[in-house]
Amino acid sequence: xxxxxxxxxxxxxxxxxxxxxxxxxxxxxxxxxxxxxxxxxxxxxxxxxxxxxxxxxxxxxxxxxxxxxxxxxxxxxxxxxxxxxxxxxxxxxxxxxxxxxxxxxxxxxxxxxxxxxxxxxxxxxxxxxxxxxxxxxxxxxxxxxxxxxxxxxxxxxxxxxxxxxxxxxxxxxxxxxxxxxxxxxxxxxxxxxxxxxxxxxxxxxxxxxxxxxxxxxxxxxxxxxxxxxxxxxxxxxxxxxxxxxxxxxxxxxxxxxxxxxxxxxxxxxxxxxxxxxxxxxxxxxxxxxxxxxxxxxxxxxxxxxxxxxxxxxxxxxxxxxxxxxxxxxxxxxxxxxxxxxxxxxxxxxxxxxxxxxxxxxxxxxxxxxxxxxxxxxxxxxxxxxxxxxxxxxxxxxxxxxxxxxxxxxxxxxxxxxxxxxxxxxxxxxxxxxxxxxxxxxxxxxxxxxxxxxxxxxxxxxxxxxxxxxxxxxxxxxxxxxxxxxxxxxxxxxxxxxxxxxxxxxxxxxxxxxxxxxxxxxxxxxxxxxxxxxxxxxxxxxxxxxxxxxxxxxxxxxxxxxxxxxxxxx
Amino acid sequence: xxxxxxxxxxxxxxxxxxxxxxxxxxxxxxxxxxxxxxxxxxxxxxxxxxxxxxxxxxxxxxxxxxxxxxxxxxxxxxxxxxxxxxxxxxxxxxxxxxxxxxxxxxxxxxxxxxxxxxxxxxxxxxxxxxxxxxxxxxxxxxxxxxxxxxxxxxxxxxxxxxx
Numbered sequence: 001x002x003x004x005x006x007x008x009x010x011x012x013x014x015x016x017x018x019x020x021x022x023x024x025x026x027x028x029x030x031x032x033x034x035x036x037x038x039x040x041x042x043x044x045x046x047x048x049x050x051x052x053x054x055x056x057x058x059x060x061x062x063x064x065x066x067x068x069x070x071x072x073x074x075x076x077x078x079x080x081x082x083x084x085x086x087x088x089x090x091x092x093x094x095x096x097x098x099x100x101x102x103x104x105x106x107x108x109x110x111x112x113x114x115x116x117x118x119x120x121x122x123x124x125x126x127x128x129x130x131x132x133x134x135x136x137x138x139x140x141x142x143x144x145x146x147x148x149x150x151x152x153x154x155x156x157x158x159x160x161x162x163x164x165x166x167x168x169x170x171x172x173x174x175x176x177x178x179x180x181x182x183x184x185x186x187x188x189x190x191x192x193x194x195x196x197x198x199x200x201x202x203x204x205x206x207x208x209x210x211x212x213x214x215x216x217x218x219x220x221x222x223x224x225x226x227x228x229x230x231x232x233x234x235x236x237x238x239x240x241x242x243x244x245x246x247x248x249x250x251x252x253x254x255x256x257x258x259x260x261x262x263x264x265x266x267x268x269x270x271x272x273x274x275x276x277x278x279x280x281x282x283x284x285x286x287x288x289x290x291x292x293x294x295x296x297x298x299x300x301x302x303x304x305x306x307x308x309x310x311x312x313x314x315x316x317x318x319x320x321x322x323x324x325x326x327x328x329x330x331x332x333x334x335x336x337x338x339x340x341x342x343x344x345x346x347x348x349x350x351x352x353x354x355x356x357x358x359x360x361x362x363x364x365x366x367x368x369x370x371x372x373x374x375x376x377x378x379x380x381x382x383x384x385x386x387x388x389x390x391x392x393x394x395x396x397x398x399x400x401x402x403x404x405x406x407x408x409x410x411x412x413x414x415x416x417x418x419x420x421x422x423x424x425x426x427x428x429x430x431x432x433x434x435x436x437x438x439x440x441x442x443x444x445x446x447x448x449x450x451x452x453x454x455x456x457x458x459x460x461x462x463x464x465x466x467x468x469x470x471x472x473x474x475x476x477x478x479x480x481x482x483x484x485x486x487x488x489x490x491x492x493x494x495x496x497x498x499x500x501x502x503x504x505x506x507x508x509x510x511x512x513x514x515x516x517x518x519x520x521x522x523x524x525x526x527x528x529x530x531x532x533x534x535x536x537x538x539x540x541x542x543x544x545x546x547x548x549x550x551x552x553x554x555x556x557x558x559x560x561x562x563x564x565x566x567x568x569x
Numbered sequence: 570x571x572x573x574x575x576x577x578x579x580x581x582x583x584x585x586x587x588x589x590x591x592x593x594x595x596x597x598x599x600x601x602x603x604x605x606x607x608x609x610x611x612x613x614x615x616x617x618x619x620x621x622x623x624x625x626x627x628x629x630x631x632x633x634x635x636x637x638x639x640x641x642x643x644x645x646x647x648x649x650x651x652x653x654x655x656x657x658x659x660x661x662x663x664x665x666x667x668x669x670x671x672x673x674x675x676x677x678x679x680x681x682x683x684x685x686x687x688x689x690x691x692x693x694x695x696x697x698x699x700x701x702x703x704x705x706x707x708x709x710x711x712x713x714x715x716x717x718x719x720x721x722x723x724x725x726x727x728x729x730x731x732x
Contacts, residue, residue, distance in 0.1 A: 181579055181637060181638050181639055305634070305635075306634075
């Protein structure tokens with residue numbers, strides 16, 4: 001069948017079973033939008049800013065097992081998309097971004113709305129393509145989806161000049177992809193896995209530390225089985241929350257800068273550390289030299305060889321698909337009668353429980369003023385712990401990750417790697433479209449929400465009943481916290497004056513807005529919001545301005561050098 | 570430590586910038602980088618001379634392998650290998666310098682490939698040390714311009730980098 005390049009693009013998306021494309025039209029993609037208009041299989045979500053298109057597609061991908069798709073025009077369309085692409089790249093989210101480009105003959109002529117999109121995005125994509133011939137479109141899009149979802153996932157951009165989308169050729173979607181330069185490892189090395197299992201069985205102070213890779217590889221079930229089989233303590237990073245049920249006794253909470261005392265102490269003083277789909281990030285282990293002071297054997301399972309021995313020397317590296325490797329570990333354990341010594345494991349647990357008894361997550365609640373931690377705890381109760389929670393970046397993000405206990409994967413959506421303010425609302429949009437019946441809450445702050453507030457309009461158009469929990473402290477809270485602790489209380493530009501009345505703003509967009517000022521009103525407001533099944537409700541919680549996120553490991557310090565509460569200052 | 574990394578990469582536009590971009594983005598050194606198509610025109614071979622600790626070199630090879638268009642990466646300096654670099658030097662060749670330059674070229678087994686009344690262009694091939702030695706052996710005041718190709722390398726004997 002002879003089709004135009006634009007029609008081929010849409011047919012490819014249909015072949016990939018894409019149900020939603022998030023985008024914004026413009027000159028260079030007019031043919032593609034025309035082809036979109038003439039069919040009804042691929043639905044388009046018109047956002048109000050290209051950054052939000054990419055974030056929404058990203059949120060869609062994070063909350064499902066599918067590849068997120070965004071469509072933007074050339075020039076400013078593409079540059080606006082860059083923050084979204086970089087955000088997805090840092091968290092290894094499978095996405096395909098299609099961008100229009102000026103006509104082939106105009107490339108390099110400083111044409112209207114021309115930028116070197118492939119050049120600009122190169123450092124923040126897994127791969128990108130400029131399609132110069134209509135006959136290459138189908139094969140390129142097939143490759144893009146394949147690259148996005150296999151190996152270590154990531155965003156892939158396909159840049160299509162306007163004339164290429166108008167040219168015609170015979171359409172046939174390739175059945176498979178073969179690339180001599182790209183063959184990600186799937187099966188883990190048997191010998192290495194055997195070595196790892198042996199180490200785990202002999203460990204005296206074992207610890208399991210897992211990251212976003214477990215969520216991405218859909219390996220939570222295998223991780224849970226292995227952890228229970230071994231009986232070891234486990235921690236999930238910010239990106240890995242929900243990889244292991246947070247309400248389980250073996251779970252020690254999150255590690256790192258704002259992690260729990262018990263998780264950090266157990267990480268630091270373990271003698272065998274099993275790291276799965278995590279990357280020893282600076283926010284997780286703090287100072288790597290301090291971390292290396294304590295001798296321990298590290299087993300690191302990851303799909304990406306370059307993540308292994310990058311910041312921390314690893315003793316047993318295992319490259320492979322996490323699901324596959326964990327299944328093999330379980331198989332070997334089940335075939336082996338040996339189990340960890342209950343006495344040594346028991347005394348390790350005694351130590352861990354002693355750390356746990358410090359109750360580092362305790363906070364002083366108040367009858368007068370709303371504490372942010374209290375809002376999250378109530379959110380957890382009201383949603384039965386079963387909501388999809390998105391967040392922006394800052395204090396509210398940490399409180400949400402600390403006080404909402406995630407028992408399942410793909411329920412916690414946040415920008416962990418890049419730390420992009422403004423992702424919360426578009427993530428919630430993507431998640432709500434992907435999971436129409438689900439309770440979706442966006443935990444945000446008055447600063448972050450304003451970075452993509454225009455999307456309230458998109459939410460109205462597509463009737464997305466998101467519940468926005470704005471923890472409003474009139475400060476760039478995390479900045480203020482650092483200024484208080486490390487910059488002599490000089491609050492340089494961190495106070496937010498002239499804020500809008502968010503409740504009225506939400507109403508102006510056609511939604512429901514509530515302003516909550518008293519602790520006694522928190523639960524009622526949340527219940528009312530979630531009872532409104534068809535409405536977006538903007539809950540503007542006026543919270544304590546001086547509240548800080550604890551525990552805390554200062555940047556550059558070791559994991560065990562923690563500030564547990566304001567009293568430690 | 571100095572390392573010589575050889576790689577095969579798909580001969581696509583932008584492939585070079587992916588490699589050079591990786592080095593600048595991650596703060597790795599590039600001492601020299603050469604690239605040209607191989608006997609199979611769909612592939613290019615690159616030789617990169619870099620310096621770094623063992624950890625950094627390990628990361629460099631892993632990061633290069635991670636690039637989607639890179640087919641194969643080998644650190645050829647890990648074992649017996651040969652390095653060659655080409656240098657073209659234009660020198661002033663007048664009066665008594667004319668004979669002296671010709672003599673120096675002979676000593677280094679270089680070739681004079683362009684002659685005018687006042688200058689020679691001298692072609693010299695060898696490893697970096699030999700090229701450096703030639704430059705320091707001749708009078709710097711006579712050097713008009715110098716161009717070096719950067720290092721090309723190949724493993725000895727059975728060590729073959731091929732798909």
